[in-house]
Amino acid sequence: MKAFILAGGLGTRLRPLTNDLPKPMVEVDGKPFIFYQLKLLSSLGIRKIVISTGYLGEKISQYFGDGSDLGIRIYYSHEKEPMGTGGALYLARHLLGENFIVLNGDDLPIIDWNELIKSTKNNNNFLAIFHAPGNGNLVVNQSGLITKYLSKDRTKNSDWAHAGLSYLNSGIFDLFDTSTRNLEEEIFTKLAMSSQLRYFKADDITLSIGTFETLENTRQKLPGYIAKYLK
Secondary structure: OEEEEEEOOOOHHHOOOOOOOOHHHOEEOOEEHHHHHHHHHHHOOOOEEEEEEOOOOHHHHHHHOOOHHHOOEEEEEEOOOOOHHHHHHHHOHHHOOOEEEEEEOOEEOOOOHHHHHHHHHHOOOEEEEEEOOOOOOEEEOOOOEEEEEOOHHHOOOOOEEEEEEEEEEHHHHHHOOOOOOOHHHHHHHHHHHOOOOEEEEOOOOOEEOOOHHHHHHHHHHHHHHHHHHOO
């Protein structure tokens, strides 16, 4: 199984930190944030990782190279212009296998990783989700299915939110075309409507560096995260 990290965004909410760095390279506890994602994936036995780059993507490839220093193999898929989460995934489809994890480049889910990996054996598309009372974007049922994926302008209508991690199989590319841009609102919405999208509950709110507020929270909590998941 491979992993795919979405690392091509502009990171506008973190400026001026991202004036000269792509967001996943913002430092947390002495290392670029994406370093901890790579270490985590490696610890789970996922050693082939595709990083989707865009804005200042050379900073990532120059720092990590082919990943051999971390005991992994990194492949790069570079967007010459912003293509959205869906476009970035579609561009890299030839680098991905039958099944793969998709991880937002600014998120570290707090989750039972061993159980999550076991869940991938069923070959079902699923999203990791966390409890966000009154501030979510997912509607779920008791059978393990996500029944609706709400657009950003319709949030606060649900108690569950996407934790920044997905497990997908290559069959989803049948739903794509060259105009697909938004993985969440175009593809996940279709999967949910056709009862093809399950969920895996995370233990807590995802650690994120998307804003200065979440970055500060992550800086405070990361040492505990490392001690628990990256021993």
